[in-house]
Amino acid sequence: MQQPESGPRPAKRLRTSEPAPPPSPLPAAAAADALAGWSAMKPQPQPPQLQQQQRQAGSSAGPAGPAAFVSPEWLEQSLAQGQPLPAAGFPPPEEPEVLTPVAGGRSSRQGSCPSVREGARPGSRESIRSGSTQRRQGGVDADDRRRWLGEDMWHEGCATMGAVELMLQGVFSEERSRQIGNEPLVQALSELSKYEGALAADSKLEGGVELGSERGEINERALQYARAAASVRACAYRLCPPVRAHQLPFVAESTADKICQILETGTCAPLEFFRADQPVRDSRGRVRPDSAGGATRARFCKLPGVAQKTAERWWQLGLRSFDDVERAAQPGGPLAEGGEAPIGTEARFSLEHREDLLEGTRREEVLEMMAAVQAGVQAVTGAAEGWKVEVVGGGRRSQAAHDADFCVTHPSVPLEGVLLQLRGHLVREGRLFPPGEAMFRTQHGRMPTHIERLRHEHLRRLSSGTPSRRTLDRFDRLHAIYRTAAGRACRIDVIFVPPDEWAFGFLGWVGSKTFLRHMRRLADDRGMFLNSHRLFAVQDGQSVMVPDEAPPRHAGGKPHWPPGWAPGRRVEHERDIFELLGLPYREPHKRDMPG
DNA sequence: AGGCAT
DNA sequence: CGTAT
DNA sequence: GCCT
Numbered sequence: 001m002q003q004p005e006s007g008p009r010p011a012k013r014l015r016t017s018e019p020a021p022p023p024s025p026l027p028a029a030a031a032a033d034a035l036a037g038w039s040a041m042k043p044q045p046q047p048p049q050l051q052q053q054q055r056q057a058g059s060s061a062g063p064a065g066p067a068a069f070v071s072p073e074w075l076e077q078s079l080a081q082g083q084p085l086p087a088a089g090f091p092p093p094e095e096p097e098v099l100t101p102v103a104g105g106r107s108s109r110q111g112s113c114p115s116v117r118e119g120a121r122p123g124s125r126e127s128i129r130s131g132s133t134q135r136r137q138g139g140v141d142a143d144d145r146r147r148w149l150g151e152d153m154w155h156e157g158c159a160t161m162g163a164v165e166l167m168l169q170g171v172f173s174e175e176r177s178r179q180i181g182n183e184p185l186v187q188a189l190s191e192l193s194k195y196e197g198a199l200a201a202d203s204k205l206e207g208g209v210e211l212g213s214e215r216g217e218i219n220e221r222a223l224q225y226a227r228a229a230a231s232v233r234a235c236a237y238r239l240c241p242p243v244r245a246h247q248l249p250f251v252a253e254s255t256a257d258k259i260c261q262i263l264e265t266g267t268c269a270p271l272e273f274f275r276a277d278q279p280v281r282d283s284r285g286r287v288r289p290d291s292a293g294g295a296t297r298a299r300f301c302k303l304p305g306v307a308q309k310t311a312e313r314w315w316q317l318g319l320r321s322f323d324d325v326e327r328a329a330q331p332g333g334p335l336a337e338g339g340e341a342p343i344g345t346e347a348r349f350s351l352e353h354r355e356d357l358l359e360g361t362r363r364e365e366v367l368e369m370m371a372a373v374q375a376g377v378q379a380v381t382g383a384a385e386g387w388k389v390e391v392v393g394g395g396r397r398s399q400a401a402h403d404a405d406f407c408v409t410h411p412s413v414p415l416e417g418v419l420l421q422l423r424g425h426l427v428r429e430g431r432l433f434p435p436g437e438a439m440f441r442t443q444h445g446r447m448p449t450h451i452e453r454l455r456h457e458h459l460r461r462l463s464s465g466t467p468s469r470r471t472l473d474r475f476d477r478l479h480a481i482y483r484t485a486a487g488r489a490c491r492i493d494v495i496f497v498p499p500d501e502w503a504f505g506f507l508g509w510v511g512s513k514t515f516l517r518h519m520r521r522l523a524d525d526r527g528m529f530l531n532s533h534r535l536f537a538v539q540d541g542q543s544v545m546v547p548d549e550a551p552p553r554h555a556g557g558k559p560h561w562p563p564g565w566a567p568g569r570r571v572e573h574e575r576d577i578f579e580l581l582g583l584p585y586r587e588p589h590k591r592d593m594p595g
Numbered sequence: 596a597g598g599c600a601t
Numbered sequence: 602c603g604t605a606t
Numbered sequence: 607g608c609c610t
Contacts, residue, residue, distance in 0.1 A: 139609070163609060218599060224607040227599095252608055283607075307603055346603085393606065405606080441604060457601090471601050472605060479604060493605070508601085511606035520600040531601050532606080595606095 139163070139246040148248045150236030153584070163249045164521045167227075168583050170234030172515065172593045174398060181238040186229050188262045188271060189255075190594040193225035195274040195294035197595075198301045200308050226514050228255045230593035239263065254283055274298075277320075296320055302358055302402075304439050304481070304491055305346025313341050322354055349438040349481070356489040357481075365484050366395050366404045369492055372431055372482075373406050373422070380421035383413045392509035393493070397592045403491035404482070407502075407509050415496045419444050419476040422494065431483055432492075438481040439491070446474040447498065450533060455543035458529040458536045473532040475505060501533050503571050508532030510574075514593035522581055527557035535571075535580060547571065552580040 140148065142159040145166065149158060153169055161169075177183045200219040227250040232239065235248055241260045245253040261268040270280040274294035279287050293315040299322075300311035317334055319325050325343075329335040329351065335343040343351070350357055374389045390396070393405030409415070423442060426432040434440065457468045476496040481489050497505035508516065509532065523530035528537045528546060535546040537553055544550040547569060551559040561567075562579050571577060578585045 220599070220607060223599065227608075250608060254607060305603070309602065344602090439604085443604090465598095468601070473601080477605080495605085507606095509606055513600090513606050516606055517600050524600080529601090 139252065140166070140249055141246070144247050145249075147237060148231075148235050153236075162525065164518055164525065165583075167231065167234070167249055167518050168522060170231075171586065171590045172230060172233050172512075173590050174233070174592055174594075175589075177233040177235075180235070182232050182235055184266075185239060185259060185262055186233045186594055188267070189225050189229035189232060189259075192258075192271055192274070193222045193229060193595060194298050195270075196222035196225060198294060198298035198308060198311060199291055224250070224255070226593075226595050228259075229595075230514050230518075232259075233592075233594060300325070303347060303350035303354060304357060305344055305350050310344075310347065317341065322351060326351055345436060346439040349433070353438075353481075353489040357491065360400060360402045361395065361404050361490050363399060365488065365490055366391060366401070368484055369404045369482050369490065370406060372426065372429075373408065373494055376422045376425045376429075377408060377410075377418060380425050381410075381413055381418060383410065386410050386412060390506065392495070392506060393511060396510050396588045397512060398589060403493060405493040405495070405509055407495050407497050407506055409497045409499050409502055411499050415476065415498060416447070417444075419478060419494070419496050423478055423480075426482075433481045433483060433489070438489075439479060440481075441479040442477065443472075443474075444476040447476065450474040451545075454531065454533055455536065458543040459538070459541075461529065462538060473505070473508065475532070500570075503574050503577055504530075504534055505532050507574050507577055510588045510591065512591055512593050512595060514595050515591040518593070519581065519583075522583070526555070526581070527553045528581075530577075530581075535577065546580060552582075554582055 140163075145158055146154050149166075149169055150171075153171065155169075158166060158169055174183060174186075177186055196219050200222065231248045231250045239259065241263045243251070243256050243259045243263065245251065245256040247256070251259065258268045258270070262271070273280045274291075277293045277295050279289055279292040280294070282288055293312075297308070297311040297315050300306050300314055301308065314325055314328075314335075317328065317340075319328055325335065327333060328339075329343045329348060331337075332339075334340045370389055370391060374387060377387050377389070378384050388407075388409045390407050391405070392407045393403065394401035395404055419442065423432070427434050432440070453474075460466055461468070473495075478492075478494040480492055482492040484490060495505065495509055507519075520530045523535065528535055529543070530536075535552070536543050537546050537550050537559075538544070539550050546552045547561075547565060547567075551561045551565075551567075554560045562582060565579065571580070575585045
């Protein structure tokens with residue numbers, strides 16, 4: 001079948017969509033009932049979900065009584081949300097506020113908070129629509145784009161590009177965002193994303209048909225909060241209320257509301273409910289029963305070897321803390337061998353060493369591990385010179401990281417088999433906890449045929465929209481637990497990248513995850529396919545490597561060599577990939593889009 | 596309404 | 602089911 | 607939940 005060489009490709013996934021469920025009971029009425037029923041503290045006939053929520057709110061986090069020590073903000077937000085909020089996030093008025101709205105941004109050319117515009121009231125239809133004549137793709141008009149990006153990053157093309165490309169013009173540095181004053185807001189949105197992400201295992205039952213449990217399905221709320229958090233991190237001025245919908249990319253009505261609440265009170269309803277392990281409500285005001293336990297489940301997910309399904313399992317067993325889990329894993333408990341949900345080897349180890357593993361990896365430990373990897377590859381290959389061992393992952397983007405990631409290559413020594421030798425070496429040296437005791441996963445031997453497989457993957461995606469079955473890269477890799485000289489346990493990843501794929505592998509392993517999603521979406525928009533191995537395009541129905549076999553594609557999918565590029569030039573550095581995609585280069589510490 | 600990274 | 606950015 |  002002949003493939004189109006340019007232009008938008010067909011719909012990616014053919015979903016069998018069920019007819020929409022009948023409209024739910026009036027959300028406003030239900031919400032009013034819930035609040036009235038709660039504040040009056042009188043038992044009224046109600047749906048079981050509401051009763052459950054009230055019990056939880058009253059017993060754990062709710063205030064002792066409606067008239068006691070609640071702040072005006074608490075009352076206001078509870079009314080706005082149509083539900084009583086946990087009181088924890090609403091300190092009495094004399095307490096210092098977490099976030100203090102301050103007029104005027106450091107980088108703002110306007111000299112005052114640019115969100116305050118003449119006449120427009122926050123959140124009103126008037127203010128939302130007022131800029132619509134100017135608005136381009138991405139929902140954000142040119143003036144707002146320019147203020148969001150800042151003068152240094154702004155250029156003419158920014159006025160009309162799509163939202164994904166616009167985002168990639170930004171600078172994503174936690175340090176910069178902190179200096180501007182937006183980092184507390186970034187952290188709040190990122191926290192929401194993590195709670196939503198921890199719930200991703202929940203299967204949504206609609207019309208009796210299970211949705212969202214298929215592999216590859218995503219949690220749209222987690223994704224959206226991550227995008228919004230990234231957008232705020234790149235914002236060049238200090239955000240202060242009122243924040244309008246479409247004032248910055250990936251922030252529309254719903255998120256703008258939450259941002260205003262966070263800026264005014266330090267928190268918002270879903271955040272407080274998640275923190276209190278209570279179920280949150282969807283945008284239509286309906287309780288999402290599967291969202292109970294967000295904070296506890298997100299904490300469980302931090303253990304290596306534990307993800308959404310296991311965390312949900314533990315929550316449903318009534319486990320509420322690591323101590324609970326530890327007790328349940330004792331002989332006779334539900335998580336013991338022969339129990340109803342036996343804990344895995346990796347999770348058991350992680351639980352035991354949680355103090356080490358949850359603390360994260362210190363700088364000197366990263367350097368210790370890097371030296372061990374460097375010495376290890378030299379020892380097992382006998383090649384003393386030429387090894388390149390680079391810190392990647394969060395440790396490359398910033399100082400703080402939960403684990404240590406290393407990309408390894410050599411210009412002439414064949415990498416086949418080196419991973420297995422290194423693995424054995426580090427175990428013999430006592431530096432890695434051995435298999436059977438802790439996380440110890442390796443992938444090897446997938447490299448020899450990987451390019452042809454990637455081409456097929458690319459074409460299959462293009463024609464049928466079917467996503468690849470396997471989503472991780474094909475490099476030889478090791479995921480394990482390292483024992484430092486001081487005896488601490490640290491998560492370590494070692495990835496062997498062949499020299500001709502170095503730039504792609506390095507880019508893919510430096511991340512961040514959210515940054516990569518944006519880059520790969522942009523490649524897709526351009527009719528290309530980007531992964532940790534290569535950049536591909538389609539030509540004559542074939543998948544071809546860019547730039548080795550074909551020029552990159554630009555807007556409209558047209559083949560076009562960027563300045564400085566011509567047939568024969570190869571990708572050597574990360575910067576080359578940015579150029580082929582038509583993006584401004586960003587150093588790793590400026591790719592730190594939060595997740 | 597379809598798509599959301601690989 | 603968990604693994605990576 | 608936001609963008610196209």
